[in-house]
Amino acid sequence: MNDLDASESVAPEQGRPRILMSAFACEPGRGSEQEVGWRWALEMSRWFDVTVITQTRNRPGIERELNKGLPDGRSLQFEYFQLAEPIYRMKSRFDSLTWPYYAIWQWAMLRTARRLHTEKPFVLAHHVTFVSFRIPIWLKKLGLPVVFGPVGGADKAPFNLLGRGFGLGIRCKEIVRNVMTDIGAVVIRLFPPLAKRQGICLGATPSMAKIFQRLNFPHDLFPAIGIDLAAQLEDSPTPSEKIKYLFVGRFHPLKGTHLLLEAFACAKVDGAQLTVVGGGADEDRLLKLADQLGIAKQITWTGKLPRKNLLSYYQNHDVLIVPSLYESGGLVALEAMAQGVPAIVLDVGGHSVSVTDGCGVKVSPEGDVDQVIRRLAEAMRDYTDDPGRIAADGQRAYDRIANEYDWSHKALRMKDIYAQVTTH
Secondary structure, three states: OEEEEEEEEEOOOOOOOEEEEEEOOOOOOOOHHHHHHHHHHHHHOOOOEEEEEEEHHHHHHHHHHHHHOOOOOOOEEEEEEEOOHHHHHHHHHOHHHHHHHHHHHHHHOHHHHHHHHHHOOOOEEEEEEOOEOOOOOOHHHHOOOEEEEEEEOOOOOOHHHOOOOOOHHHHHHHHHHHHHHHHHHHHHHHOOOOEOOEEEEEEOOHHHHHHHHHOOOOEEEOOOOOEOOOOOOOOOOOOOOOOEEEEEOOOOHHHOHHHHHHHHHHHOOOOOEEEEEOOOOOHHHHHHHHHHHOOHHHEEEEEOOOHHHHHHHHHOOOEEEEOOOOOOOOHHHHHHHOOOOOEEEEOOOOHHHHOOOOOEEEEOOOOOHHHHHHHHHHHHHHHHHOHHHHHHHHHHHHHHHHHHHEHHHHHHHHHHHHHHHHOO
């Protein structure tokens, strides 16, 4: 193992409680996992002297951001660590080795964590990435209270929907994934992240929180993904004369795009338009399905777009529809809701938490495929029959993001959790 013992810091302040943060993935603007690691470090440095242990590969991106300057009053340091160079090169060459590498990294970085704790003690350790419960972490060996998460990984796609639109290979892959989830629940029982209930486990979805509850771990439900709410919603969205639906996502059966197309055809909403933003291996099949259903002329296919270009699409559509069968976070729904756009989703994973009554529609995934399609179609027709509901739900959607998912509010809640676990 090779401790590179390299660090970067931004003006640590004297007298602040010191927090150790483990963020294997941590780099601004590089992806959802990396962004989660970076944002927790940045946000909690408002009140704490935060030291982050992360991969050496993240150093260039972190340094670029640090060189731009951070908001006043932040206290943030980074310690970079990787395994021996031959092991790292092997992991970089073969994606399948990422998880074994991550498991070893979690154990090996303890030497660095112990050194830092000996030099100047921490009051708490916080694991933030990977946002998964399956691999054991060892921060409890520092003798500190541990905040584990928010983490996910416990959700399973409704097996009753893994029929039409799914090949045998995908179904088998989901069966294997579900088995791995069950094994993960056994592993975390054998190697719990907390010592003597010192700390808390934060479940990103209800399914994850239920596993922690079943294991009798101190726990809470806390969605993993946050969003920046730059400004107030100036005006309530005005529904289009002809309702415009929007889908944003990867073209994969688990994203439920095939269910959306069948529901759109079933709804038979006069003059309605559907914009589909995305790309992927399932594209040809979806185009053919739209032709077979007779709805091709009502659909605009944009292809895959950079995230920065999505804002105008949210602002120019009335209702988002993302019927994913599995969604730990659900960032697209959050982004749309932040623009005052209500969302129609399946009641699974992260969507089951983010989309509440009054700011969208959660469709039950129970029953056969045709029943679910009819429920989705009914949700579409309900908005068409009552256009005023679009504006009302859109405003409530915005308010929900502002109150629960904006990063500044999430950080305040995490601050309270830090206080809770360090005073017990």
